[in-house]
Amino acid sequence: MFISVLEIFKIGIGPSSSHTMGPMVAANRFLDELRTGKGTSVARLGVTLYGSLAFTGKGHATDRAVILGLAGLLPEVLDYDHAEATLAAISGTKQISAPGLPTYSFDPAVDIVFDYGPALPGHANGLWLHAYDQDGQEIHATIYYSIGGGFVLTADELEAGVTLCTEPAIPKPFPFKSAQEMLRLGKESGKSILEMKRANELCLNGEEELTHRLDKIWSVMNDCIERGLATEGTLPGGLAVKRRASAIYKKLSQHRSNALYAHEINDWISTFAMAVNEENAAGGQVVTAPTNGAAGVIPAVIRYYLEFCPGAQQSDVRDFLLVAAAIGGLIKHNASISGAEVGCQGEVGSASAMAAAGLCAVLGGTNEQIENAAEIALEHHLGMTCDPVKGLVQVPCIERNGFGAVKAVTAASLALKGDGSHVVELDKCVETMRQTGFDMSLKYKETSTGGLAVNVVAC
Numbered sequence: 001m002f003i004s005v006l007e008i009f010k011i012g013i014g015p016s017s018s019h020t021m022g023p024m025v026a027a028n029r030f031l032d033e034l035r036t037g038k039g040t041s042v043a044r045l046g047v048t049l050y051g052s053l054a055f056t057g058k059g060h061a062t063d064r065a066v067i068l069g070l071a072g073l074l075p076e077v078l079d080y081d082h083a084e085a086t087l088a089a090i091s092g093t094k095q096i097s098a099p100g101l102p103t104y105s106f107d108p109a110v111d112i113v114f115d116y117g118p119a120l121p122g123h124a125n126g127l128w129l130h131a132y133d134q135d136g137q138e139i140h141a142t143i144y145y146s147i148g149g150g151f152v153l154t155a156d157e158l159e160a161g162v163t164l165c166t167e168p169a170i171p172k173p174f175p176f177k178s179a180q181e182m183l184r185l186g187k188e189s190g191k192s193i194l195e196m197k198r199a200n201e202l203c204l205n206g207e208e209e210l211t212h213r214l215d216k217i218w219s220v221m222n223d224c225i226e227r228g229l230a231t232e233g234t235l236p237g238g239l240a241v242k243r244r245a246s247a248i249y250k251k252l253s254q255h256r257s258n259a260l261y262a263h264e265i266n267d268w269i270s271t272f273a274m275a276v277n278e279e280n281a282a283g284g285q286v287v288t289a290p291t292n293g294a295a296g297v298i299p300a301v302i303r304y305y306l307e308f309c310p311g312a313q314q315s316d317v318r319d320f321l322l323v324a325a326a327i328g329g330l331i332k333h334n335a336s337i338s339g340a341e342v343g344c345q346g347e348v349g350s351a352s353a354m355a356a357a358g359l360c361a362v363l364g365g366t367n368e369q370i371e372n373a374a375e376i377a378l379e380h381h382l383g384m385t386c387d388p389v390k391g392l393v394q395v396p397c398i399e400r401n402g403f404g405a406v407k408a409v410t411a412a413s414l415a416l417k418g419d420g421s422h423v424v425e426l427d428k429c430v431e432t433m434r435q436t437g438f439d440m441s442l443k444y445k446e447t448s449t450g451g452l453a454v455n456v457v458a459c
Contacts, residue, residue: 001177001333005201005325008332009217010150010288012075014280015393017292018125018338019053019060020075022146027069029152030129030142031098039131039140044105045070045096047112050126051119052340053146055447059237059391061283063112066127070106072098075150080283122158123147124340124445148338148346149290172200179330179371179426186367193357193367194319197326214318221276221287221299228275235281237392245275265308269409270402273300277398290328290337293344293386293393294351296401298324301355301408305362316362324358327374327426334427335434339386340446342437344397348404349381349433353426355408360415368420375426376411377404382429383436385444387451396452 012021027047034042047066049057057063064087068078071086090096096106120126123145131140143155153162174189174196176182185196201210229249235241248271252264276296280286289298302320306312328337331350336342356377360370381404389395443450 001329002172002175002200003325003329003332004204005197005322006205006213006217007151008149008288008290008325008328009321010076011217011220012150012286012288012292013078014283014286014292014295016060016062017150017288017290017295018146018148018340019057019062020065021150021288021292022125022148022152023049023053023062023127023144024065024069024073024075025150025152026127026144026146027066027129028072028074029144029154030131031070031072031101033140033142034131035100039133041133041139042102042104042131043134044132044136045111046106046130046132048115048128048130049113050115050117050128051124052446053125053127054114054116055449056388056391057114059388059448060393063108066112067096067106067108070096070098078285120145120155122155123338124442125338148336148341149288149332151332170203172203174200177330177333179327179374179430182326182330183367183371192361193326193370194323194361197322201322211318214321217287217321218302218317220285221289222303224279224284224286224295225272225275225299225303227284228277228279229271231278231282235278235392235394236283237281237390237394239390239392239394241281241392241394241398243278245271245278249275265304266406268308269300269304269405270399272303273297273401273405274398276300277393277401281392281394281398289324290332290350290354291339291347293339293397294337294347294401294404296398297348297351297404297408298355298358300401300405301359304405304409305359309363312362320358320362323361323370324354327357327370328354330426331378331430331433335430336437342433343384343440343445344386344400345378345381345384345433346437347386348400349378349384351401352381352404352408352411353378355405356411356415359409359412363412363416365412365416366420369415369418371426372418372420372422373412373415375422375424375429376414377408378426378429378433379424380407380411382433383440385440385451386446387444387453388446388448389453389456391448391453395456
């Protein structure tokens with residue numbers, strides 16, 4: 001098992017890695033299949049959305065994402081103005097085209113179907129892409145699953161147990177697939193988690209390339225914070241949610257030079273996180289960390305570290321990201337980071353655990369303290385539901401990122417005060433999260449059919 005830091009942290013667009021980025025990637029994969037000659041007589045395209053993609057797809061802009069994906073656009077390089085022009089053209093002409101393929105008939109109002117029946121068997125986020133001939137006969141089709149964090153697998157890949165890793169299967173010097181193995185390898189080798197994770201990553205990319213890409217990830221994260229702190233107004237989607245990060249930031253900045261009350265550190269952390277998730281809710285550029293719904297936690301904790309921790313250096317951010325990704329990879333491999341699969345414990349809970357581990361590492365924590373920090377943060381998100389109001393990644397998601405970031409800092413601080421020994425192992429906590437998610441009612445797993453999604457609207 002190996003999931004690269006460059007897979008955990010992917011540059012994309014809001015509002016959702018599983019509902020926006022994943023479907024866009026799936027649509028592009030379908031185009032690649034058509035380019036290989038499958039379905040040479042294609043005249044029309046269609047897509048059916050299932051499970052959570054159907055129930056909250058409109059609030060998460062899944063329909064827009066599929067259209068843009070079928071037009072050949074990808075989340076990492078998406079230009080907003082070009083995307084809007086593309087959507088308008090397709091809506092007007094009822095036709096769609098992508099590089100290397102002919103123009104197909106495609107009417108979004110007819111050819112995108114939201115199926116509110118049972119979910120497909122492989123995952124709560126399923127979409128079925130179809131290609132039809134001139135007579136309306138289906139000549140090629142593929143089922144894809146958007147399994148969280150922008151990761152996409154076909155039904156055949158999921159059934160075959162294909163690894164999430166898209167890189168070549170190169171042997172890694174420290175092949176840990178559990179926290180217990182990670183700690184054991186650390187003891188045997190005398191290496192830190194950071195050193196082991198970096199050594200594994202260097203099997204795929206040279207030092208210069210890895211450094212460049214990690215710096216790019218932080219640059220996008222930090223730019224997202226800055227945009228969120230500078231932008232006011234109301235978020236799209238119909239809930240009339242006001243952006244608050246900018247106003248709070250201005251108030252905090254007015255007396256930054258004075259002695260801070262202890263609780264105001266929490267305000268700074270929360271504001272950084274909220275700034276990111278307001279940008280995400282507006283469809284801006286974000287980094288999956290490990291998902292879009294939880295995209296604010298890790299950037300907020302890094303920004304807190306750089307601004308408030310004495311001795312912090314910009315180069316430490318790379319170390320933070322590598323350690324955080326080591327923990328995120330374990331959670332994804334052994335449980336899930338998908339809100340539609342295990343609730344928000346898998347999104348904000350995972351992000352908080354990753355952030356706690358990263359912060360603990362750059363503050364000088366031992367391997368055992370880092371594992372402890374991750375466990376503390378995840379443990380205190382267990383059972384958290386995913387019940388977005390109106391299917392939008394706004395309420396309770398934006399504030400929830402702030403609390404996830406504050407919990408991460410608290411978890412790292414507590415772990416650093418101890419020697420790393422504790423009752424609940426991270427592996428046990430991850431397994432508990434998986435089991436809890438399995439037992440959780442479907443209405444609390446990103447379908448907007450229970451919890452706040454129902455009661456806020458009902459009130």
